[in-house]
Amino acid sequence: MSDNKIKIPFADLSRTHVPLKEEFLKELSSIIDTGDFILGHKVAEFESAYAHFSNTKHCIGVGNGLDALKIALRSAGVTKGDKVLVPAHTFSATWLAVADIGAVPVGCDVDKDTFNIDVSVTNLLRIKELKAMVPVHIYGSACNMDTIMDFAQNANCVVVEDNAQAQGALYKQKATGSFGIANATSFYPGKNVGAMGDAGAITTNSDEILDKARSLRNYGSLKKYEHNELGYNSRLDTMQAALLQVKLKQVELWNEERNKLAARYRQNLSAIEQIKFQRVPDNSTSVYHIMAILINQRQALQQHLFSYGIQTIIHYPTQPHLQSAFAYLGYTKGSFPVAELIAEQTLSLPLFAGMTEDEVDEVSDRVIQFFR
Numbered sequence: 001m002s003d004n005k006i007k008i009p010f011a012d013l014s015r016t017h018v019p020l021k022e023e024f025l026k027e028l029s030s031i032i033d034t035g036d037f038i039l040g041h042k043v044a045e046f047e048s049a050y051a052h053f054s055n056t057k058h059c060i061g062v063g064n065g066l067d068a069l070k071i072a073l074r075s076a077g078v079t080k081g082d083k084v085l086v087p088a089h090t091f092s093a094t095w096l097a098v099a100d101i102g103a104v105p106v107g108c109d110v111d112k113d114t115f116n117i118d119v120s121v122t123n124l125l126r127i128k129e130l131k132a133m134v135p136v137h138i139y140g141s142a143c144n145m146d147t148i149m150d151f152a153q154n155a156n157c158v159v160v161e162d163n164a165q166a167q168g169a170l171y172k173q174k175a176t177g178s179f180g181i182a183n184a185t186s187f188y189p190g191k192n193v194g195a196m197g198d199a200g201a202i203t204t205n206s207d208e209i210l211d212k213a214r215s216l217r218n219y220g221s222l223k224k225y226e227h228n229e230l231g232y233n234s235r236l237d238t239m240q241a242a243l244l245q246v247k248l249k250q251v252e253l254w255n256e257e258r259n260k261l262a263a264r265y266r267q268n269l270s271a272i273e274q275i276k277f278q279r280v281p282d283n284s285t286s287v288y289h290i291m292a293i294l295i296n297q298r299q300a301l302q303q304h305l306f307s308y309g310i311q312t313i314i315h316y317p318t319q320p321h322l323q324s325a326f327a328y329l330g331y332t333k334g335s336f337p338v339a340e341l342i343a344e345q346t347l348s349l350p351l352f353a354g355m356t357e358d359e360v361d362e363v364s365d366r367v368i369q370f371f372r
């Protein structure tokens with residue numbers, strides 16, 4: 001089926017963007033007039049707004065989520081040869097960031113119900129060797145941060161949250177992206193807080209990390225033409241910052257909308273025994289970045305839905321430990337059985353701010369039809 005036959009897309013960003021278009025254009029127009037392009041005052045304004053949103057003291061805007069992770073890890077003191085615990089079920093960027101700074105990703109399986117990192121299975125590791133761990137709030141559902149912070153304390157390692165999927169999620173009333181010493185997020189367009197191009201950020205309560213991350217995003221330099229370390233050019237673009245600030249004001253509303261739609265899916269599909277949903281842990285909230293279901297006949301269901309113009313996506317068909325890029329780490333099929341089962345069974349249904357309840361019902365009806 002060609003794209004123009006898609007009736008219900010996986011996501012439709014225009015539904016939230018079009019009503020705000022005037023405001024977006026006004027912002028861009030004023031930046032064009034002033035020429036305030038690189039680390040302009042809109043960057044500082046957005047950083048302060050996003051820090052507030054994240055319950056942290058500081059936010060440092062950078063070029064994308066992968067860079068945010070790299071800079072967060074390096075700012076937290078992770079360096080060449082250090083071991084960093086990462087969940088097996090995540091987008092590859094979590095592992096790439098660790099590898100790219102010369103550290104070693106140490107995979108950890110995930111919980112079969114929450115799909116988040118399961119530190120209880122790491123007892124075989126020599127955990128004292130870990131320098132850091134990167135919990136990922138997968139699909140928008142906050143990890144049990146008490147368990148993670150206790151584990152990190154015992155292992156004497158630092159926590160760097162990958163909050164790319166969970167902007168606005170809470171654990172015990174506290175925002176994800178505020179627990180680690182330095183935390184990373186992505187404003188890739190499809191994320192809950194999405195730019196109109198690449199963008200990302202680090203959040204932290206530490207003044208030291210603030211300086212370090214500001215330096216790393218700007219050639220390792222805090223003072224022009226003085227370079228204290230090997231940095232990057234990864235600054236949050238002023239235009240993206242201005243657009244993000246407009247969108248940030250709406251995000252809580254959009255996350256609420258996502259929650260209502262997700263609840264509707266769960267209700268509609270509750271009678272289908274073959275479907276398993278992600279469990280949101282006690283004391284956690286989810287912002288439903290992704291509405292995932294686990295099923296046995298995934299390919300057939302995906303085709304069935306597509307034949308009715310309903311677009312679905314798989315997050316993620318091949319996990320980092322089975323990608324050729326990470327073959328050197330020596331993992332094989334069977335290394336992380338729970339994560340691998342999720343990869344085989346997971347299917348992401350359409351869910352986005354601006355989606356209608358009728359659309360959720362239509363997708364649900366087609367899913368129900370498939371199982372009948």
Ligand SMILES: *Cc1c(COP(=O)(O)O)cnc(C)c1O
Nearest residue numbers: 064065066091093094164186188
């Ligand atoms: C999107 C994402 C990233 C990477 O963000 P980019 O801005 O695309 O580089 C990292 N980790 C997770 C879990 C993500 O979903």
